[in-house]
């Protein structure tokens with residue numbers, strides 16, 4: 001089974017929280033959904049909660065799964081879930097920068113290539129939010 005990455009589509013006031021990677025060098029500067037690799041024994045929800053605490057210093061309420069398995073560049077697959085902030089204010093604890101993107105701004109930052117297709121699906125949730 002391919003290794004699993006989870007990504008959080010954190011939405012507030014009709015905007016999506018995008019995070020700019022600080023590392024590794026080949027990915028630095030690219031924008032992504034906060035998240036990371038699911039550890040053995042963890043559910044998607046547990047991994048999302050852990051990563052959002054580590055990376056952003058916030059507690060999230062996990063919502064709905066967006067799409068199915070999204071293939072990534074490295075043989076990983078990503079599960080993307082909508083999320084809202086339950087407590088805290090997002091801070092770039094491990095990223096270079098954070099931005100709240102409106103639907104019109106969604107593609108204004110250079111996303112990691114695999115994320116572009118996911119964003120089309122996320123756009124629908126932004127409209128509904």
Ligand SMILES: Nc1nc2c([nH]c(=O)n2[C@H]2C[C@H](O)[C@@H](COP(=O)(O)OP(=O)(O)OP(=O)(O)O)O2)c(=O)[nH]1
Nearest residue numbers: 005007032033034035036037072073074112114115
């Ligand atoms: N978090 C995240 N990773 C993504 C996205 N799109 C994408 O291609 N990836 C890739 C980048 C990485 O190769 C991999 C996730 O690894 P990661 O470095 O974020 O995982 P991690 O936080 O568990 O870090 P580590 O312990 O392995 O250092 O998935 C995305 O939107 N969010």
